[in-house]
Amino acid sequence: MPPVARHLMILGRVQGVFYRNWTVDAARGLGLTGWVRNRMDGSVEALVQGDADMIDRFVTLAQDGPPAANVARIDATDVPVEALNGFEKKPTA
Incomplete structure (x- = not known):
């Protein structure tokens, strides 16, 4: 499956x-570039590239991000x- 790319704007207390x-750390752990x-x-703001499933997983994790x-x-x-x-x-x- 060819790689895909997504531009992310993450808003809130970030x-x-x-x-x-x-x-x-999260992106590297999932094998993403960007x-x-x-x-x-x-x-x-982030640019994430790689396997579509791994990007979806990253976006799900990014909804929480670090504890603070x-x-x-x-x-x-x-x-x-x-x-x-x-x-x-x-x-x-």
Whole structure:
């Protein structure tokens, strides 16, 4: 099955609670590639790529995130797959 990619906007109490670090660990654990970063508006943005089932599993896990997070919602959009290796944190945008 070819890889798929989703752009995620994660809203709620997701900054200052180690959400990005949690995202990197969770994504890598599921074999996903992509990136995560904080947004100036207080949200977290991520691009996740890989097996569709693993992305669905990631989004389900991301609804909870780390213990101190309080995710209000995740907006997911299918996007074209990019040539990426690994999963990294990017600077705030």
